[in-house]
Amino acid sequence: MHTRRPFRTLALALGTAGLLISGCSSGSSSSGAASPAQAASVSPSPVPAALKSYYAQHLSWRDCGVSGFQCTTMKAPLDYAKPDGGEIKLAVSRKKATGPGKRIGSLLVNPGGPGGSAIGYLQGYAAIGYPAQVRARYDMVAIDPRGVARSEPVECLTGPQMDVYTQVDQTPDDDAEVTKLSGAFKKFATGCEKRSGEVLPHVSTEETARDMDMLRALLGDEHLNYVGASYGTFLGATYAELFPGRTGRLVLDGAMDPSLSSIELNRDQTAGFETAFQSFAQDCVRKSDCPLGTTSADEAATRLKKLFTELDAKPIPTGESRDLGESLATTGVIAAMYDESAWPQLREALTAADAGDGSGLLALADSYYEREPSGEYANLMYANAAVNCLDLPPAFATPQDVTKALPSFEKASPVFGEGFAWAALNCAYWPVPATGTAHRIEAEGAAPIVVVGTTRDPATPYHWAESLADQLSSGTLLTYEGDGHTAYGRGSDCIDTAINTYLLEGTPPPADKKCS
Incomplete structure (x- = not known):
């Protein structure tokens, strides 16, 4: 993500x-x-x-x-x-x-x-x-x-490498997982420099x-x-x-x-997705088939967070070689927030995930990442990082900076805040210094x-x-x-x-x- x-x-x-x-x-x-x-x-x-x-x-x-x-x-x-x-x-x-x-x-x-x-x-x-x-x-x-x-x-990773990258845990629970996430960001940046160093x-x-x-x-x-x-x-x-x-x-x-600075943009966007999720949740709980409960948006948020935690501990099958873990599931939910016409699809995907089938959320995540059925990716995410990391200095320089900022991100969104904060670390390892300023x-x-x-x-x-x-x-x-x-x-x-x-x-x- x-x-x-x-x-x-x-x-x-x-x-x-x-x-x-x-x-x-x-x-x-x-x-x-x-x-x-x-x-x-x-x-x-x-x-x-x-x-x-x-x-x-x-x-x-x-x-x-x-x-x-x-x-x-x-x-x-x-x-x-x-x-x-x-x-x-x-x-x-x-x-x-x-x-x-x-x-x-x-x-x-x-x-x-x-x-x-x-x-x-x-x-x-x-x-x-x-x-x-x-x-x-x-x-x-x-x-x-x-x-x-x-x-x-801009090109950065092969299709199989991108599959691995999108599944890396972006809510690390210990130092080992922090190291793994930082390593994924470094490998992504190194791949971009190797394949597209002249244009970066x-x-x-x-x-x-x-x-x-x-x-x-x-x-x-x-x-x-x-x-x-x-x-x-x-x-x-x-x-x-x-x-x-x-x-x-x-x-x-x-x-x-x-x-706005990069950290301000990321934190504001975190709050924006929380606002959108609250709107989705309020709509969902009014429907008898809502997989997040039928009482309140707060209950829906609690149940979604619980699903993410369960998927972090034990990914579920999707019918493909990739299982659905927390990172891909979160991306799938985020993808559906862009357009309310995707809310019915999200409800179905969450219902399936509750039953142990991750294919629906995986499909939403793949649409976000522009992954083809063949396993190839469009260059959207590569260009996205290349432009963002050039336009503004990074939001965070070290994992320790992320840890200090976590409370403000989690306040902005109890559901998405932690993942959004860690995702903003990606530009810290970019091989080209930023040329733009806020x-x-x-x-x-x-x-x-x-x-x-x-x-x-x-x-x-x-x-x-x-x-x-x-x-x-x-x-x-x-x-x-x-x-x-x-x-x-x-x-x-x-x-x-x-x-x-x-x-x-x-x-x-x-x-x-x-x-x-």
Whole structure:
């Protein structure tokens, strides 16, 4: 289990990120028309001379073999501080505006992670699931961030090695188990350095934001129009900070707070999952088939904790070579917290686990880790660690630091706190020092930016959205009073109408608008 892995919904994000682009053949290329100018009080800064050749490159678009989609490859400097020191190739896909109506420009999308495939999200959901009027007037575009999926992906472990890693006990009971967990984190980090050492220092959010600006220019757009979910909100806010004069219509859904340290982010997210679990538990105990009791959320929490303790002592069979222990079971429960539509599946999985069958919780855990039936894993978790550990200094430097922090994590969540605290130790052993720091993002001079928060969001707690909207000089907060991770396209006509109006007309919703 990794913490600080904000992501979009289980059904949409985890289900689409594994799709592949294949069968590219020669086709025509087109840069498209420029976006209309957006209101901004600062002028775009000129492109540095050392980057002009990158900003002037030609994108050769090809048929991707997926209906209506084109693909291409964009070159970027591996190291923006040394543009002549080598290149990285980044995969891009788009689906052109369908009409009717005048084309507005390109709409870049990112589902979060970090480590989620934006191209998988585009092809599996956004380009077919976003409202028709938005798809009619925007070219829908995605770029897999550096180190992710098709863009020179970070690799760390083999499939069998990852199977072992995901089963390591993350609630150690003694020094021997602490040593084993620390050793697993070290082996993970060493594997990343061995397999992807060249790219590891260059997968930061800032570098990806710079890649996005280059793509904006190559698409022929004066301003970047963007919908980012979860971690994608941090990416979008970083873009606005770097390029306020080039910021167009930005929707930041399921917002992160860039001013928080790594330990604060992890502890807040722990509390967020506790809030989500309480909501699930309150729903569950009202049902006659609830495997966690039928009296109260507190009873449900006690019974779930008891199940975890039993699985820690004695894993149960799953019908596969992997048994279900506490770590995989916890991950399975966490996966279902991302989207309330997964709650029935979680109830069934917990009922089966009580009867000695761990297959249901294992399936949920596998969806979280993007494990294929073949035993291979997508690079989601590898890229997730690589970006997180580069963006901020580690939450903890030693196991002793974790031990000192345990009470605050367990206060945040009696059910998940201990595991989340120990999981936050992973960056302590990272082979590349962090290059980013926690700081407020104001993006002075940017066009209006819509920040969306869900009140019972597990992965990006609501107060993060409140904070980001307050930090951004042009931020407007849009609130969804409900469950699950992110809000756009999840069934609220109020949310969707507000965002669609902003994307199509440039008019943000009224300040502090609330939807349910």
